Amino acid sequence: MASRESLTSYPKEKIKILLLEGVHRSAHESLGEDGFTVESQAGVPGGSELARKVDGIHVLGIRSKTRITPEILSKARRLLAIGCFCIGTDQVNLEQATALGIPVFNSPFSNTRSVAELVIGEIIVLLRRIFDKSRAAHEGEWQKEAKGCFEVRNKRLGIVGYGHIGSQVSILAEALGMQVFYYDIVDKLPMGNAVRMQSLEKLLKSVDIVSLHVPEDKATTGMIGEGQLDRMKDGGYLINASRGKVVDLDALARALHGGKLAGAAVDVFPEEPKGTGEKFACPLQGIPNVILTPHVGGSTKEAQENIARDLSAKLIRFINNGSTMGCVNIPQVHLPVLRDHHRILHIHRNVPGVLSKVNDVFSKFAINVESQYLKTNEKVGYLIVDVKRDISDEVFARIKGIEETIKARILY
Numbered sequence: 001m002a003s004r005e006s007l008t009s010y011p012k013e014k015i016k017i018l019l020l021e022g023v024h025r026s027a028h029e030s031l032g033e034d035g036f037t038v039e040s041q042a043g044v045p046g047g048s049e050l051a052r053k054v055d056g057i058h059v060l061g062i063r064s065k066t067r068i069t070p071e072i073l074s075k076a077r078r079l080l081a082i083g084c085f086c087i088g089t090d091q092v093n094l095e096q097a098t099a100l101g102i103p104v105f106n107s108p109f110s111n112t113r114s115v116a117e118l119v120i121g122e123i124i125v126l127l128r129r130i131f132d133k134s135r136a137a138h139e140g141e142w143q144k145e146a147k148g149c150f151e152v153r154n155k156r157l158g159i160v161g162y163g164h165i166g167s168q169v170s171i172l173a174e175a176l177g178m179q180v181f182y183y184d185i186v187d188k189l190p191m192g193n194a195v196r197m198q199s200l201e202k203l204l205k206s207v208d209i210v211s212l213h214v215p216e217d218k219a220t221t222g223m224i225g226e227g228q229l230d231r232m233k234d235g236g237y238l239i240n241a242s243r244g245k246v247v248d249l250d251a252l253a254r255a256l257h258g259g260k261l262a263g264a265a266v267d268v269f270p271e272e273p274k275g276t277g278e279k280f281a282c283p284l285q286g287i288p289n290v291i292l293t294p295h296v297g298g299s300t301k302e303a304q305e306n307i308a309r310d311l312s313a314k315l316i317r318f319i320n321n322g323s324t325m326g327c328v329n330i331p332q333v334h335l336p337v338l339r340d341h342h343r344i345l346h347i348h349r350n351v352p353g354v355l356s357k358v359n360d361v362f363s364k365f366a367i368n369v370e371s372q373y374l375k376t377n378e379k380v381g382y383l384i385v386d387v388k389r390d391i392s393d394e395v396f397a398r399i400k401g402i403e404e405t406i407k408a409r410i411l412y
């Protein structure tokens, strides 16, 4: 028997949304304009305050610092969805959220352009040795010389990982007159005149600048170590704005100290301080022509605004019609707009026979099913059933009462 309270999505003003951590105001505006009751708060509430605040909340919006533990989830008895207004979802206990049938949404690609722009800026700054010259000028030294300085036009850029960010970098780099090569484990359509390379080794040997845009996984951890750096052109440059563990920083430091590479820009590190103002140490500190940035590739106002728009649209679609596109823990289903029907949204434990139990209820009550969608993952199934307008409380109660039901909601 489902233990958690199920809700209809109307009247909308009864749906309470709490946005924490200063989520960009455009989220508050869009959710408010759609008719929901929205409250925003700048900081991260402490554990007991958070536990109190989530009671009675239907949708919780957080960024990366609010930890959603099983204890917090147990207090959020009415929670329908969590929106992580950021890239990652590590701050949420996904296992428990899934077990409770609470979809968790994030916005992984809203800062793509910000990262791509940073990389392009770094390519120019590295090839002109701008930081060293600027630092010298700050210290009263006039370093007016062209030695070791180059235009980016006609240089060969190698992109490793041709996904959202890699392909944007590709387009921007070509606009600067660079020749673009890329390596990806998946067949990706080249943008413009970019050339696909068959192996990482070939790419490393062929280009002047290597920019990394892969995810962190088993295959990419330590992907760039001593062997790979050796294969790069003498006087080449390396940029990593992907994930810290992709590059062996000790090997990179040796390659820079020994003059194999002429420069590097690194935005992500295997160990990163938790908050702003904290101490930071890495083997690349103090090496000439090395740009170190504190994981700010995606940190722009525009990215924050894009995240707010993207996430609020996903949440609105989920509350209003049940679509779970962009959800990380419940199967993703794209649903048509609801017209003249009742829609039952049914999240259940993924074991055999649930669909037939639900359909037995419909046939017992002679209800004609208009359409039905079912998608499952390892843990849960998400079943959506559209029926004619006359579904009774009794039918809904029977469906909620099916043993495997985790959460059920009906939309009118």
Ligand code: NAI
Residues within 6 Å of the ligand: 087, 108, 109, 111, 112, 115, 160, 161, 162, 163, 164, 165, 166, 183, 184, 185, 186, 188, 213, 214, 215, 216, 219, 220, 241, 242, 243, 267, 268, 295, 296, 297, 298, 299
């Ligand atoms: P994406 O998923 O769109 O693209 C990743 C690409 O890498 C895919 O095309 C994939 O096929 C490819 N790939 C995976 N394994 C590979 C391998 N072993 N060899 C070659 N290619 C491989 O990801 P997106 O959005 O482009 O992000 C790329 C990286 O940038 C991620 O690691 C992400 O965490 C990081 N990132 C960093 C930010 C920052 O602030 N510095 C902000 C946003 C993302």
